[in-house]
Amino acid sequence: MSDDVTRVVPGRAQVRLGTTTAAVRTRRRTRGRATALLYILPAAAVYLGFAIWPALNTAYLSFVEWDGISPSTWVGLENYRTIFTSPTLGPALWHGLVLIIFFAIIPCAFGLFLTALLQGGNRRGMTAFRVIYFLPQVLPLVAVGITWRWLYSSDGLINQGLDLVGLDGITRAWLGDYDYALIALGLIGTWAMTGLCMVLFLAGAQKIDVSLYEAVALDGGGSIRKFFTVTLPALRGEITIASVITTIAALASFDLVFVTTNGGPANQTTVPGLLVYRLAFNEGNIGAASALAVLLTLMVLTVITLIRLLAREKA
Amino acid sequence: MRPTASATAGRYLVMTLMAAAVLLPFVSIILAAFQPSGAQVNGLSLPSSWTWSNFADAWEAAHFNDLVSSSLIIALCVVPLSIVLVTLAAYSLATLNPLGGRLMSTGFVVGLTLPIELVVVALYYNLQDIGLTNSYAGVILAEAALFMPFGVYWMQNHFASVPRELIEAARVDGANDLVVLFRILMPISWPAVTTLAVLYFMWSWNQFLLVIILMQDPSKRTAPAGLGFFVGQYSTNIPLLSAASLIVIAPIVIVYLIFQRSFVSGLTEGAVKG
Numbered sequence: 001m002s003d004d005v006t007r008v009v010p011g012r013a014q015v016r017l018g019t020t021t022a023a024v025r026t027r028r029r030t031r032g033r034a035t036a037l038l039y040i041l042p043a044a045a046v047y048l049g050f051a052i053w054p055a056l057n058t059a060y061l062s063f064v065e066w067d068g069i070s071p072s073t074w075v076g077l078e079n080y081r082t083i084f085t086s087p088t089l090g091p092a093l094w095h096g097l098v099l100i101i102f103f104a105i106i107p108c109a110f111g112l113f114l115t116a117l118l119q120g121g122n123r124r125g126m127t128a129f130r131v132i133y134f135l136p137q138v139l140p141l142v143a144v145g146i147t148w149r150w151l152y153s154s155d156g157l158i159n160q161g162l163d164l165v166g167l168d169g170i171t172r173a174w175l176g177d178y179d180y181a182l183i184a185l186g187l188i189g190t191w192a193m194t195g196l197c198m199v200l201f202l203a204g205a206q207k208i209d210v211s212l213y214e215a216v217a218l219d220g221g222g223s224i225r226k227f228f229t230v231t232l233p234a235l236r237g238e239i240t241i242a243s244v245i246t247t248i249a250a251l252a253s254f255d256l257v258f259v260t261t262n263g264g265p266a267n268q269t270t271v272p273g274l275l276v277y278r279l280a281f282n283e284g285n286i287g288a289a290s291a292l293a294v295l296l297t298l299m300v301l302t303v304i305t306l307i308r309l310l311a312r313e314k315a
Numbered sequence: 316m317r318p319t320a321s322a323t324a325g326r327y328l329v330m331t332l333m334a335a336a337v338l339l340p341f342v343s344i345i346l347a348a349f350q351p352s353g354a355q356v357n358g359l360s361l362p363s364s365w366t367w368s369n370f371a372d373a374w375e376a377a378h379f380n381d382l383v384s385s386s387l388i389i390a391l392c393v394v395p396l397s398i399v400l401v402t403l404a405a406y407s408l409a410t411l412n413p414l415g416g417r418l419m420s421t422g423f424v425v426g427l428t429l430p431i432e433l434v435v436v437a438l439y440y441n442l443q444d445i446g447l448t449n450s451y452a453g454v455i456l457a458e459a460a461l462f463m464p465f466g467v468y469w470m471q472n473h474f475a476s477v478p479r480e481l482i483e484a485a486r487v488d489g490a491n492d493l494v495v496l497f498r499i500l501m502p503i504s505w506p507a508v509t510t511l512a513v514l515y516f517m518w519s520w521n522q523f524l525l526v527i528i529l530m531q532d533p534s535k536r537t538a539p540a541g542l543g544f545f546v547g548q549y550s551t552n553i554p555l556l557s558a559a560s561l562i563v564i565a566p567i568v569i570v571y572l573i574f575q576r577s578f579v580s581g582l583t584e585g586a587v588k589g
Contacts, residue, residue: 035492036413043404043463044419050438050460051426057437068440114333118326125327131575132334138571138578140521140539143560146546147340150347150553151358157343160358195337196582203583252430255523259543273524276432281528286436293432300430 062290068280072287079291089292092270095182096251096299099271102186103193103250104243110190111197111242112235116227119205133195141192145259148188149175152260175261181268185260189250197242204238205231240311244304251300272296348557356553369558376549377559381534382541383566385451389526389537390519392455394512397466400459402508405470406496410482420471426464431524434461439528449532457529458519466511469585473507474500510577513570514585517578520567538563 062079066072083089136144151157152174159171174184212230221229254273257263263270263278272292280289343359348369350362373379407413408420438457439448447453477500485499501508526540533541542563549555571578 032492033412033414036407036411036416039403039407039411039492040413040419043400043467046400046456046460047423047426047463050457051429051434051463052422054434054436054438054441055429057441058433061437114329117329125330127575129330129334130579131572132337134575134579134582135337135568135571137582138517138521138567139564140523140542140567142523142539142543142546143564146542146556146560147344149546150557151340151343153553155355155357157339157358191336191340194333198333199579200583248428248430252432254432255539255543258523259546273430273432276436277524277528280436280439286440290436293430293436296430297433300428304428 058290058293060290061286062294064287066286067284068286069284075287079287080295082288083291083295088267088270089275089288091267092272092275092292093295093299095269096253096271096296098182099186099189099250099253100247100303102183103189103253104246106190107193107197107246108239108242110194111201112232112239114194114198115201115205115235116223116231119202119231130199133199135195136192137196141255142259144188144192145256148191149260152184175269176265178265178268181261181265185257185269188256188260189246189253193246193249197246200238200242201235204235208234236311240307243307247303247307248300251296251303272299344557344560347553348561350554352554353552354554369554370562373545373555373559373562376555377541377545378534379538379541379559379562382536382538383562385530385535386520386537386539386566388451389454389458390516392451393458393462393519394515396455397459397462397515398508398512401463401466401470401511402496402501402504405467406474406500408467409471409474410495411492420467423464423467426461427468431461435525435528442529448529449535451535454526454529457525458522461525462515462518465585466515469511469581470504470507473504477503506577509574510581513574513577514581516570517567538566 061072063074063076064072065075065078153159154171154173158174162168162171172180175181177184208230212234213226216226216229252273253271254277257269257271257274258277261269263274273296276289276293276296279285279292339359346359346361347356349365349367350356350369351364351366352369352372404423408416413419434457442448442450442453442457447456481499482495485495490498520537521539522537523539523543526537527543530536530540533544536544542559545559546556549559
């Protein structure tokens, strides 16, 4: 985009070049480039003041001990040491990583499978289906969480379904179960994210040149080979972006956990976001909360970088 | 390569099963919301007697009058404010070649990856210092800031996709920057702006963590934030909870159904271009 100014539109722009001298043009352009900043100023002010400045402040607070009221004291890396040695904070980071499996990996895999199954078919009625698949994306996660609390409860739909197929031996209050709570929580994410992945992939698959499939067919390749040699490479961009979106949703999850399990039972479903909230606003340990928020951000950035590197390598 | 009839039937079967999996949870709470309040409810069961009273009861008990008006005040301020800020900035970044424009574009995009958790801890204390906690203005400005990266990015992409000839032609005719923006660009930008507006409305309506932290006063919380605490008080009254959830879900579902094209294009194209 940097060459916008130098790009000469044939015909029309030439006329203008002829009427102004080079010196006047340069002066006008510099002034124009300065006044162009005025348009950005209001947005930049709000963005810097209410997002970037607090973010930097949180990073600073991660190096101090502070209860939010009395003066703070500099403690260096002490807050980070607390996090890595605390019996509750370490597992929360781990749970965030486990959720990636359910929020990102399974939905992407499932989305790809459905894309392979559905692509190239009659597109009639697709709009209605797309509206339904996208629905979980637009709902407040709090309401989604409350809905699933009820579905997972002893009398809920899940157990009713299990009873129906004769699996009444394994019914339980899933979100209250020590071993299964995290998985149950993760599956809510799978439910919410699969539609998004699938719609993204189907849109991408629509752009694939049909002749590529015909070439594979001529080579005697079946539908599985078509999928792996044509579809999968063609969807690399969509897969990357779907994994980034869903991974951020997994690592930075809060709303869903807050209303479904609130970290329980016995801290089996704590996630970083939940502990940041608790440490800062229930326990008044701003330093540790900030340190955990910084670590969470680093984790997000690391995973995104990894996904992008992986995507590039496959190119 | 005409798909065979059985393959088409198979496709529809898969799509229908998947749609059922998405919709079944909603069927479950809709049915539950019509059960008598406090009733012992099973997963999927038709109410013995259909009752609307849960909605009225939930509305009263959760103070939805306050919650919904707070939600509307916040969302209806965030949307226009953000659109104006974002449009001006993106117009400049995309067409006026401002000094340091490339760096600023990057600066805005970086915000797409920052988790809210990183911002909100210090934000609460920063806003407290200037008296903006428990205030609509605080939440509105914070949301405008948090949603800004996507908006700038979205509108910048849009303006960059407009043919340069159109802008050049207007310039030759003597139009200044503002005239170009309002007379030339805006009239052809309504689809992009509408998409952004509905996404902003949705994000603002659904925002939870930010609101429960910045609004300690329960009467000023938004509908989802209020719902998050309501569930703690009435955790066993499934019909009441279901009704309350449906009240919070309804506005956003209505907006979604009206603007579904905008939603889908915003979330898919917005993502893919990144």
